[in-house]
Amino acid sequence: MSLFGTLAITIFNVPVSMWVPLNYSEPANKSAAIALIRVPAAVDPNSSAYRGPVLFNHGGPGGSGVNLILRKGKDFATILGPQFDIVGFDPRGITRSTPRISFFESSTERELWDYRTLQELSQTSGPTTIAEKLSRSQLRNILAKERARDILPFMNTDNTARDMLTITEAHGFSKLKYWGFSYGSILGSTFAAMFPDKVERLTIDGVADAEDYYETGWRTSLRDTSKTLQVFFNTCFSIGPSKCAFYDDNGPSEANLSIYTLLSPPKKPFPVLTAPLYGLVDYNRLQVTIFTSLYSPYALRPSLG
Incomplete structure (x- = not known):
């Protein structure tokens, strides 16, 4: 059979x-x-x-x-x-x-957990935030051990x-x-x-x-992240202001600087309403958008500008 x-x-x-x-x-x-x-x-x-x-x-x-x-x-x-x-x-x-692997007993429980994770992402990095994230990771490990130990x-x-x-x-x-x-x-x-x-x-x-x-070190996964972002700025300068919102007449280095100006210090969130979507654009959303776009830069470049 x-x-x-x-x-x-x-x-x-x-x-x-x-x-x-x-x-x-x-x-x-x-x-x-x-x-x-x-x-x-x-x-x-x-x-x-x-x-x-x-x-x-x-x-x-x-x-x-x-x-x-x-x-x-x-x-x-x-x-x-x-x-x-x-x-x-x-x-x-x-x-x-x-x-199926799941550490949560209902979809509601999972949504509540994910919502709290989103709240953490919106906080400024610091010792308290890092400690809280570490503690939540340890709690997730306990849930895994208690609820999925037979299959994990x-x-x-x-x-x-x-x-x-x-x-x-x-x-x-x-x-x-x-x-x-x-x-x-x-x-x-x-x-x-x-x-x-x-x-x-x-x-x-x-x-x-x-x-x-x-080895669970993950020491090399971000090695070329800054180089990838620089490729974006170089490309932005080459294609011009009509196709890239970060274009600067003074060259790629100035466009690079404009990103870091946006990232520091954190700005107040502001509302955005488009035809299909609406929500808040905040400091964390900007960071996440830039960072995730660097994973697949050719596919996700339009999300940067």
């Missing part, structure tokens, strides 16, 4: 689930369901041109691979060619996969790598083809380290520092 249950493996373009062991050391015990979606190859799966599945992970950890393929699956198929299945999956514990030991990168091998084998192939972004580069590197003889092709995109990640 197919690992996909009663649904045939040949074509699916809506999410379905595949059962895998919750604990690969005890495969006969509890199971987990991995949500999958696929843009099928345009060639006949029985033809010699068919190359099988390419698995995708778009990062996080915690990003939904199903949502990624719903948004970008056809684009990936155009890039890679008609001979591949484009397969996205929600890693174990995430979004549509079950059991199995919700990790190495088990997700094993899931990818299981998905590949369910398609009738013994070696992985994979494209991972951001944390997905950690996942791909981990797979290659665990199963070096099970890799056919592996692309890691937006490469994270795997050693720093596993």
Whole structure:
């Protein structure tokens, strides 16, 4: 019987689930369901041109691979060619996969927690704020231990790598083809380290520092942030004032200075009402917008100006 249950493996373009062991050391015990979606190859799966599945992970950890393929699956198929299945999956514990990781017993409880987090973000940085955030992180750890202790030991990168091998084998192939972004580069590197003889092709995109990640240091993740912001200012100067609100006749360095003038000292929030949205623009919103835009500068540059 197919690992996909009663649904045939040949074509699916809506999410379905595949059962895998919750604990690969005890495969006969509890199971987990991995949500999958696929843009099928345009060639006949029985033809010699068919190359099988390419698995995708778009990062996080915690990003939904199903949502990624719903948004970008056809684009990936155009890039890679008609001979591949484009397969996205929600890693174990995430979004549509079950059991789902949650430290909160209701959506209301989660919303209240998130609201308090937003309030903290609006505060000026300082010892009190840092101490409060540290304490809340410790509280979240306690919630995780109390409410998800039965599944959390199995919700990790190495088990997700094993899931990818299981998905590949369910398609009738013994070696992985994979494209991972951001944390997905950690996942791909981990797979290659665990199963070096099970890799056919592996692309890691937006490469994270795997050693720093596993050491939980996160010392290198912001290394080029200022350089990325400088590229924005250089580009802003080159395209001119009609296309960039931060343009300055005196050059990129003056435009750079204008950003820091906005950031310091904090300004009073002001209301904004547009056709689709409304809300307050405040010091924290400006900081977050600038910072997050630097993660995907080409895609998010319009949000800066």
